[in-house]
Amino acid sequence: MTYAKEKEVAIAAATAAAKLCEQVRADIPQAIEKKDKSPVTVADFGAQAIICQALAAAFPDDPVVGEEDAKELRKPEMAETLTKVTHYVQALSPDATPEDVTRWIDHGNGQVSSRYWTLDPIDGTKGFLRQDQYAVALALVENGEVKVGVLACPAMPLDGGQTGALYVAVRGEGATMVPLSGGEPQRLQVVMADDVANFRFVESVEAAHGDQSKQNAIAQAVGITTESFRVDSQAKYGIVASGKAALYLRLPSPKYPDYRENIWDHAAGAIVVEEAGGRVSDMYGQPLNFAEGSKMMNNRGIVVSNGTIHDQVIAALAEN
Numbered sequence: 001m002t003y004a005k006e007k008e009v010a011i012a013a014a015t016a017a018a019k020l021c022e023q024v025r026a027d028i029p030q031a032i033e034k035k036d037k038s039p040v041t042v043a044d045f046g047a048q049a050i051i052c053q054a055l056a057a058a059f060p061d062d063p064v065v066g067e068e069d070a071k072e073l074r075k076p077e078m079a080e081t082l083t084k085v086t087h088y089v090q091a092l093s094p095d096a097t098p099e100d101v102t103r104w105i106d107h108g109n110g111q112v113s114s115r116y117w118t119l120d121p122i123d124g125t126k127g128f129l130r131q132d133q134y135a136v137a138l139a140l141v142e143n144g145e146v147k148v149g150v151l152a153c154p155a156m157p158l159d160g161g162q163t164g165a166l167y168v169a170v171r172g173e174g175a176t177m178v179p180l181s182g183g184e185p186q187r188l189q190v191v192m193a194d195d196v197a198n199f200r201f202v203e204s205v206e207a208a209h210g211d212q213s214k215q216n217a218i219a220q221a222v223g224i225t226t227e228s229f230r231v232d233s234q235a236k237y238g239i240v241a242s243g244k245a246a247l248y249l250r251l252p253s254p255k256y257p258d259y260r261e262n263i264w265d266h267a268a269g270a271i272v273v274e275e276a277g278g279r280v281s282d283m284y285g286q287p288l289n290f291a292e293g294s295k296m297m298n299n300r301g302i303v304v305s306n307g308t309i310h311d312q313v314i315a316a317l318a319e320n
């Protein structure tokens with residue numbers, strides 16, 4: 001299985017969604033508060049609509065497990081927001097109606113099964129609102145294993161001065177980065193053990209999404225003495241896959257000890273790092289479980305590394 005069609009459709013859909021997000025961002029979006037108090041914007045809804053439309057057309061039998069749903073958007077008091085979402089979707093899909101938009105968004109409310117897609121239309125919504133990093137993250141999972149992952153990071157600075165990266169991985173075929181504006185795919189390779197200058201670590205900007213003091217202590221314990229890079233979203237996986245950092249740590253926040261990670265926050269990033277030669281596990285060294293549901297109930301914390309230091313990190317975590 002080469003997943004050629006899956007890869008092509010995912011790249012086109014994520015690229016289109018990233019374009020929509022950048023358009024919304026140029027217009028300075030307002031945050032809307034979700035029931036769980038986390039922010040969402042018209043771009044989150046628009047990107048999920050665009051991607052689900054493409055997936056439903058190309059793979060009508062595949063469920064999509066996405067972050068957003070259209071329940072709130074259908075309420076009369078949200079009519080103005082739905083009009084705005086439809087306006088941005090129409091820039092890419094001119095005949096789209098508000099009914100199409102809500103239907104496409106809800107196509108993303110599928111269930112984990114033996115083959116499904118998982119989608120975070122905007123990962124790092126807080127970064128998106130801050131004009132920082134964010135990612136459009138889309139992955140195909142079969143029998144619990146991520147097979148294809150696409151991560152669009154429109155704000156990622158590239159060597160040479162351009163901005164915007166598309167990270168792509170297919171299981172067994174390696175990982176590449178293509179500038180979002182187009183160009184030749186470049187093969188990704190995690191940092192080598194002797195590349196001291198790039199032996200940094202990355203963590204979230206949001207202190208509440210992790211345990212920054214423990215993350216720093218563990219990084220030091222494995223010999224990373226420089227301060228962390230703080231970056232929003234799965235852009236962190238892109239940075240590790242590109243060899244610009246050796247470690248990404250995401251340990252449970254003491255404020256939210258019962259938090260469980262969402263599959264869409266990790267599936268696309270994880271395959272990109274693994275196919276670039278790195279390793280991904282939870283804080284106990286267990287593989288991430290993409291087979292059970294949208295929350296990884298049996299995993300705690302996330303460790304992403306270049307591979308060479310992975311066992312050392314897990315050992316340091318067991319001791320601390």
Ligand SMILES: Nc1ncnc2c1ncn2[C@@H]1O[C@H](COP(=O)(O)O)[C@@H](OP(=O)(O)O)[C@H]1O
Pocket residue numbers: 038067120122123124125126127204205206208209210231232233234253256259262265
């Ligand atoms: N207490 C918590 N611990 C870990 N992750 C959390 C969290 N609360 C929210 N998140 C997740 O952190 C994601 C952002 O990741 P990061 O911190 O790496 O930028 C959010 O994705 P969304 O922005 O898609 O909602 C959300 O799913």
Ligand SMILES: [Mg+2]
Pocket residue numbers: 120122123124264265
């Ligand atoms: Mg997310």
